[in-house]
Amino acid sequence: MGVLWIVLALSCLGLTEVQSNKYEGFKIYEVQTKARTAAMDQALSELAKNESYYEVFSSGSQPARIMVHPEEQVNFVQLMDGHSLSYKVLNNNVGFTLRRQFARNRILRNRFPYTGNGRLGTERFYSHGEINQFIEDLAEEHPRRVFVKTVGKSYERRLMKTVTITNGDGRRNKNVIFVDGGFHAREWISPAAVVYLIDELVNNLADNADLLMDYDWVILPVVNPDGYEYTQLSEETRMWRKTRKPSSPDCIGTDPNRNFDFHWNEEGASEDPCDQTYAGSKAFSEPEAVVVSDLIHSYADRGKMYLTLHSYGPYILYPWGWSSDLPDTVDDLHEVAKAGFDAILEATGTLYEIGSSTNVLYVAAGASDDYAFNAGFPISFTMELPPGGTGFDPPASAIDQMVKETWVGIAAMARKVVQKYPLA
Template sequence: MTMTNLLGLLVLLLGGLALVAADQGYEGYRIYEVTPQNAVQGKLLHQLSLEGFDFLSESRLPGRPSRVIVSPAQLETFETVLRGQKLAHTLVNDNLGASIAKEFALRQLQRRLSPITGKGRLSTERYYTHEEIINYIDDLADRFPRRVFVKTVGWSFERRVLKTITITNGDGRSGKKVIFMDGGFHAREWISPAAVLYVIDQLVEQFEQNADLLEDYDWVILPLVNADGYEHSQSSTLSRMWRKTRQPYTYAGQTCYGADPNRNFGFHWNEEGASSNPCADTYAGPTPFSEPETIVVRDLMHSLADRGVMYLTIHSYGNYILYPWGWTSDLPDTWEDLDAVARTGAEAIKAVTGTVYTYGSSTNVLYIAAGASDDYGFYAGFNISITMELTGAGSIGFNPPVTRIDEFVTETWIGIRAMAEKLIEIY
């Protein structure tokens, strides 16, 4: 069977994965690791992602594995694709639903054993709620009033407050350069806000060790962009793999929720790599900036652009440090500076932990994905714009087991600190 025939079969047989999961949970869903051996196979995997398969991580590079969720209804067709294209693959989870149920049971136990008051330092022993994150940064502003400033910058669709924390060295100098950082674009990527919280801890609680990063730069951090989706993903086992925002849209007589906030930015919006189907995980939204959450990020970028030097957004997963462009395989004129910063982060992580991060432009390393925040940040005036896709682990992938959160966030900090040092050297 040719690849064209296989893809035609997929279109006929596949239902929308997100819809099935939302209605029936994930019992019997599987996770496969699939490794393309050539460009044709890499293109096929990307096409599968556009036809309804939910990829946890995706690579177009030969020899680099991708991970994909397969529902019971999709299984026969998927195995036909594997056989027909002789795709190297491994079954890494034979029942996603059971893994999610176990994760939730452990999480509920941890929350009972270690309730959070919102005062003092957060540990790296569990994942926190939106409310706990907000309480934490508010408390930091109370405890470090000369160095930390918290500001309400907007509201989510479901009226959850969105706040930034600005971290300075307290010397009172105005007009410093800015590093703008955010996390939690995609709801299910819980390790992203966890890593951002660790960066905040290092810059505030461990100030003496990191004062050099704040001498000429202020850090403005939005810890959790997609607050509604994040809370939804924590609400039950049925919604654990939720990715998008939560604004409802009507499509073909049914209600589908949310847009992909990382396809909703108004720079090459809704081009290749984004979907016009409101039920798809990569739905670009009905218009650019249709989501209040992406409006907040956009407005922050423009308000900071005259001082902003670096925009850094944290995602999961796949061991990548990516820079523009994501809408085309062409490189920006200043790609060498972008590459130098990304390379420095990757080399620092490898030197300390041995973990290998692939770095390069988003399209050339992964795939075209238009309308993303890193492209918009670069377009808005930030000299350096980076997406960091963290290491995955565990039976689900997006979140390391809680016993390994500390390992992963400290590794992430190694790369971020090195990139910041390189930024200071260049600019």
């Protein structure tokens, strides 16, 4: 089966841009892809190009989830049926789901305000400002162990802060594990998982002393604060992915995870400023990507693992993302990833898939994990957390289970790194 049917279908669509982003009547379909073929991959790619009517949320070996505009749902179903592709409706009205979630989030914000005591629970999602205040409060509470540094500003001038967590023994030049979250604005579970990680390392030192003996952890909770805050305005903005810097007269934002200067703007990235995977006008056009790059280079001589948290998967992905080739040290990468895989499977039964980004999921040139690996971090991963809700929007009730499961995997991978790369 070729992709001609997809191309013909798209050619029949009107050229007028869909103005509403309220998602009223949008449906999400799950297309089974067990008999995955190159033609199917190309078909999904063609659908993804018409972002006025389609958004392909996932691919790889997992079933593809596709959000479809109401005006195109009849055509989409006919195309699926006409080519004997198995599908089911996961969500009948995305707009209704998002409205309900926002109403619930407002209630939770009032019920569980951040009280400034260096504790953030798992009852709700927190704003960028609350997360920054949280790490500042931790540093004040633990002045010998926790250090906060402003490392840059976003396009909209939000402060980007790292928190460095130590065991307080004062030794310098330890190895480093660098973790970040919140690259893509709508992936709220990513900063939530980073916040839980921070809490575990700071407030549960007894159980995690081995992770801090010869290692410091440097953590940037939200890489894309402008986009993250934008998604919290209303249900209309909830599914925003990119940054907020204007990219053309008609479009806003760049995919910060396609903006790094390593195989920038190659396969898996778009040159169209309106696309979700727009690589930017040039490498490092986004100040947020520059901040991450500077951090990577600051710690490359001591850095042993770079970990960036995304959703959704579940995947643990290692380089390369720009090519199907595998690094010479793939066995080391796979060994560490397998430690996380095994720990999560034993703890919760969740089955992650591990492998290189391109071979397991899709090509993604110009991404931060490739950049960090090329810069000298021997272990570099993108961890795609499991889906929730329609995929990118797990309900607040799912936070606790998801972040605790993620920590199990991260801790296991970190322990393997500590074992493999002892302090020189």
